[in-house]
Amino acid sequence: MLERVRFAPSPTGALHIGGLRTALFNYLYSKKNKGTFILRLEDTDQKRLVSGSEEYIEKSLKWAGITLDEGPSKGGPFGPYRQSERLRIYKEKVNLLLKSGKAYYAFDKTDTLSNLRLSYEQKGEVFKYDSSVRDNLDNSLNISQKEAEKRIKNEPYVIRIKVEKGKTKVKDLLRGEIIIDNSILDDKVLIKADGFPTYHLANVVDDYLMKITTVIRGEEWLPSLTLHKLIYNAFNWVAPKFVHLPLILKGNGKGKLSKRDAKIGGFPLFPINWKKEPGFKELGFTNSALINYLALLGWSKSSEKEIYTIDELVRDFKLSGLQKGGAKFDYEKAKWFNHQHLSLMNYDKFQSLYPDELSKLTLVYKNRTESIFDLVKGRFSLVNDFKNETDFFVDDPKEYDASIIKTLSEYNVIELITEIEKSINKNNLSNIKDELAAIAVRKKTPIKITMQILRVAIIGRLKGPDILLSLKILGKSVTLNRITSLKKFIKNNQ
Numbered sequence: 001m002l003e004r005v006r007f008a009p010s011p012t013g014a015l016h017i018g019g020l021r022t023a024l025f026n027y028l029y030s031k032k033n034k035g036t037f038i039l040r041l042e043d044t045d046q047k048r049l050v051s052g053s054e055e056y057i058e059k060s061l062k063w064a065g066i067t068l069d070e071g072p073s074k075g076g077p078f079g080p081y082r083q084s085e086r087l088r089i090y091k092e093k094v095n096l097l098l099k100s101g102k103a104y105y106a107f108d109k110t111d112t113l114s115n116l117r118l119s120y121e122q123k124g125e126v127f128k129y130d131s132s133v134r135d136n137l138d139n140s141l142n143i144s145q146k147e148a149e150k151r152i153k154n155e156p157y158v159i160r161i162k163v164e165k166g167k168t169k170v171k172d173l174l175r176g177e178i179i180i181d182n183s184i185l186d187d188k189v190l191i192k193a194d195g196f197p198t199y200h201l202a203n204v205v206d207d208y209l210m211k212i213t214t215v216i217r218g219e220e221w222l223p224s225l226t227l228h229k230l231i232y233n234a235f236n237w238v239a240p241k242f243v244h245l246p247l248i249l250k251g252n253g254k255g256k257l258s259k260r261d262a263k264i265g266g267f268p269l270f271p272i273n274w275k276k277e278p279g280f281k282e283l284g285f286t287n288s289a290l291i292n293y294l295a296l297l298g299w300s301k302s303s304e305k306e307i308y309t310i311d312e313l314v315r316d317f318k319l320s321g322l323q324k325g326g327a328k329f330d331y332e333k334a335k336w337f338n339h340q341h342l343s344l345m346n347y348d349k350f351q352s353l354y355p356d357e358l359s360k361l362t363l364v365y366k367n368r369t370e371s372i373f374d375l376v377k378g379r380f381s382l383v384n385d386f387k388n389e390t391d392f393f394v395d396d397p398k399e400y401d402a403s404i405i406k407t408l409s410e411y412n413v414i415e416l417i418t419e420i421e422k423s424i425n426k427n428n429l430s431n432i433k434d435e436l437a438a439i440a441v442r443k444k445t446p447i448k449i450t451m452q453i454l455r456v457a458i459i460g461r462l463k464g465p466d467i468l469l470s471l472k473i474l475g476k477s478v479t480l481n482r483i484t485s486l487k488k489f490i491k492n493n494q
Contacts, residue, residue: 003035003213007061008203010042011053014274015060017329018218018248018257021294025245026216027066028295028317035213039071040206041082044196052275060271060279064287065310078210083202090197093205093235094159094190102234103190105140105148105157112138128186131165159191163230170229172222173243174324180226188227200224204231207240214241216319243319246298249326257329267331284382285334286353289341293334297327307340339381347373357386360394371473375465389465393473396482397460400489404456408490411449417487419443420454424480429471457486 007023009015015023030037039061043049058073070076080086097103106129113129120127127133134141139160140148151157163185171177190201197205207215222244232239248257251265262269270279271290280290292308300321308316342350347370351358361369376389416439423435436454440447455467458479464470471479 001213003030003033004038004211005030005035005214005216006038006040006207006210006212008040008042008206008217009057010045010048011050011057012045012048013050013053014270014277015057016269017271017280017290017294020060020064020271020290021248021297022216022218022245023061023066024064024291024294025299025317025322028314029214029216029319030069031314032317036069037067038076038078038210038212039068039074039081040210041072042199042202043082043084044199044202046084046194046196056272056274063272063281064291066291083197083206086202086206087195087197089209090191090202090205094197094201097161097190097234098159100234101162103159103161104187105152106160106187106189107138107140107151107155107157109138129160130163130183130186134162134187156193158189158193160187161190161227161231161234163187168226168229168233170225171242172225173241173319174322175222175244178225182230185226185230190231200227200231204228204235204237208232208235208237212240214243214319216243216245219244219247243322246323247326248297249328251328251330253326253328256326265331267334280334284384285338286341286345286383289338290334292341293337297329298323307337307344335381339378342380342383343378345377354383354386357383360387361390364394365473368473375469375473379465392459392464393470396485397456397458399460400456400486401461404452404462405490405493408449408453408456409494411445412443413453413490414487416443416445416450416453417457417483417490420450421480421483421487424476424483429468429476429479432471433468453486454483457483 005026007019007026009019009023027037029035039058041054041057043054054072058068058071061068068074070078070081072079072081075081094103098105113127117127129137136142141162143151163182166182168180168182168185169177170180188200189198191197206212225242225244229239249255250257250261257269259269268277268279268283270277271287272279272281281287288309291310291313292306295308295313295317296306299317300323301316302318302321303316305312345353350373358369358373361372365372372390372393376386380386380389419439419442420436423439424432427435432454436450437447439445440450451467452462454471455462455464458467458470458474
């Protein structure tokens with residue numbers, strides 16, 4: 001049997017990195033097994049829907065390189081893929097449960113149930129709508145079928161699953177078999193008063209009808225596994241395999257990663273921009289690096305290899321490598337992965353992905369832009385840092401590093417700069433290193449000082465790419481102009 005998996009988010013806001021990781025693991029598993037990856041939107045909670053969320057989810061997946069085989073925009077043989085468009089299907093299926101006695105109508109007023117919960121709470125107990133109380137409550141189990149039919153036409157109601165006494169066996173591929181006593185469960189609502197199904201009913205019905213073979217979802221749904229198995233049993237359906245992914249934790253490992261943690265840490269929680277809030281893309285992450293890092297949060301690879309393309313992840317991914325324990329999110333580690341991916345990227349790939357980053361350089365240097373890219377490659381961890389590394393090729397320094405100017409003031413800087421000017425005027429730039437060494441010897445000055453003078457004149461700071469190779473690209477005229485500008489600056493500020 002070919003594997004069919006689904007990613008089923010609710011369009012109630014932005015897709016966060018935890019959801020993206022869930023989508024990724026589903027995608028990797030489906031492609032590893034030459035199966036089908038489905039996007040299904042679970043929009044049954046109409047009050048919580050957020051405009052633009054559906055489009056955002058699809059854009060995020062597309063940016064991440066996670067392609068759909070079936071989904072709302074893609075279509076497919078098992079649609080519709082929005083739950084709000086499948087209400088007729090849920091009604092048909094829940095009617096089967098009503099006819100078989102596995103579900104029932106409940107007419108209880110909201111106030112009645114609230115008062116019951118309060119009274120139980122006052123006794124230090126928790127109210128559950130279950131077999132111990134259902135015979136004393138206002139539902140179709142306690143009235144004739146004729147009366148029930150009359151009331152459902154005129155009164156609001158919900159439909160609940162009827163949980164029988166006994167035990168239910170469930171299995172999670174990571175945690176093994178679990179046996180739950182049904183006495184701890186309540187008769188959960190399957191159809192709400194607004195006619196929409198609850199997540200639980202819609203989830204099970206859709207997974208069955210869409211022929212999902214393996215459900216890969218977050219650990220937060222593990223407590224719902226028993227209820228879902230009960231619904232499968234009520235329909236006499238065979239349940240799929242289940243895998244519940246570990247949580248993504250704060251950097252210190254104490255609790256689930258939250259929006260507040262991201263704000264404090266200065267990093268995003270979303271893959272791409274959401275309502276003016278920048279995502280990883282806008283901060284300068286490549287999609288390949290983010291996917292690489294997320295894949296290793298909760299999945300143990302069988303080798304020492306750390307840098308993966310998405311095709312390599314597909315090749316190596318196994319469910320057996322998933323961990324039960326939570327995975328700590330480390331933003332600096334994520335940036336390290338981004339640095340690695342950028343360092344491995346060639347000029348043509350960078351140009352195709354980030355043409356705007358190269359536009360000013362290309363305008364000035366044309367076919368020499370590739371040489372500049374190769375010079376700074378490996379020096380920046382974020383795409384957005386590329387311009388900071390290369391700005392001096394286009395613009396003269398607007399300011400000079402004050403701490404370096406202070407250090408240089410201990411030497412006869414003006415004299416040294418004048419010597420450097422004369423040397424460059426007389427010679428070409430190919431032997432500038434030897435000339436700087438000679439000046440250092442003549443003036444009894446450490447060679448690093450003459451190099452620093454040159455670097456500050458050209459870049460404005462000490463950090464930057466190889467200064468001698470940079471000079472060859474900038475040319476003699478620009479080099480001399482910048483040395484002269486530094487000389488004037490020092491004279492004016494002595």
